[in-house]
Amino acid sequence: QVHLMQSGTEVKKPGASVKVSCKGSGYTFTSYGITWVRQAPGQGLEWMGWINTYNGKTNYAQKFQDRVTVTADTSTSTAYMDLRSLRSDDTAVYYCARRSPGPTSPRDVWGQGTTVIVSS
Amino acid sequence: SYVLTQPPSVSVAPGQMASITCGGNNIGDKSVHWYQQKSGQAPMLVIYYDKDRPSGIPERFSGSNSGNTAILTITRVETGDEADFYCQVWDRSSDQVVFGGGTKLTVL
Numbered sequence: 001q002v003h004l005m006q007s008g009t010e011v012k013k014p015g016a017s018v019k020v021s022c023k024g025s026g027y028t029f030t031s032y033g034i035t036w037v038r039q040a041p042g043q044g045l046e047w048m049g050w051i052n053t054y055n056g057k058t059n060y061a062q063k064f065q066d067r068v069t070v071t072a073d074t075s076t077s078t079a080y081m082d083l084r085s086l087r088s089d090d091t092a093v094y095y096c097a098r099r100s101p102g103p104t105s106p107r108d109v110w111g112q113g114t115t116v117i118v119s120s
Numbered sequence: 121s122y123v124l125t126q127p128p129s130v131s132v133a134p135g136q137m138a139s140i141t142c143g144g145n146n147i148g149d150k151s152v153h154w155y156q157q158k159s160g161q162a163p164m165l166v167i168y169y170d171k172d173r174p175s176g177i178p179e180r181f182s183g184s185n186s187g188n189t190a191i192l193t194i195t196r197v198e199t200g201d202e203a204d205f206y207c208q209v210w211d212r213s214s215d216q217v218v219f220g221g222g223t224k225l226t227v228l
Binding site (some may be wrong): 035061064078108110112 | 121149150153155159162163164165168169174204206207210212214215216217218219220221222
C-alpha cells in the first residue's frame with residue numbers, strides 16, 4: 001500500500017526555520033518525485049516546489065525561491081522541506097505528494113499534512 | 121504567470137449533476153488534474169489528464185478540457201461528494217505548477 005507519512009505539528013517563532021519530513025513506503029521511492037503544497041487556514045492549495053528523488057533536481061515556486069529548500073534521503077525514502085525566515089503568514093498545513101516522472105503528471109498520493117504554526 | 125479561475129461555490133441537490141469549471145488561457149492545450157478535498161482531509165486525485173479516473177473513483181466523476189475551459193462533472197451527486205475541488209496544471213512557459221482557487225461543492 002502506497003503511503004506518505006509526514007512529521008508532526010510544529011510551532012515556531014517568527015524568523016525561525018522549520019523542517020518537515022515525508023517518508024514514502026509501498027513503492028520505489030526514486031521512481032517518483034515529491035511535491036510540496038501548502039494550505040493556509042481557509043485558503044486554497046499553493047504549490048511550493050518539487051524534487052526529483054532520483055537525481056536530486058529541484059524546482060521551486062518563484063514566491064518561495066529564496067526561502068525554501070527541498071531535499072531527499074534515498075537511504076530512508078524520506079523527503080524534506082526546509083522553510084526559513086518564517087512569518088506569521090507561513091502558518092499553514094504543509095502537504096507532500098507523489099508525482100510520476102514528467103512535469104505534466106498528477107499528484108496521485110498525498111501525505112496527511114503537517115501543521116506549522118508561526119507565532120510569537 | 122498563468123492563472124486558473126474557478127467559481128468559489130457550486131450548489132446542487134442530491135441526485136442532480138454538478139459542473140465545476142476551471143478557466144485558463146488556452147487551457148485546452150494543457151493537461152488538467154482535479155483534486156477533491158473533504159473537510160479536514162488531504163486532497164485526493166479524482167481526475168487526471170483531463171478525463172481519466174484513478175482506480176476507486178466512481179464513474180460519476182468525469183472531466184473534459186477544450187479551448188479556455190476545463191470542466192469537472194459529477195452526475196447523481198451524493199451528500200458524500202460535498203468538498204472543495206481544485207484544478208491544477210503545469211505551466212510550461214514558467215515551469216511552475218498552478219492550482220485554481222478552488223470551488224466549494226455544496227449538496228443541498
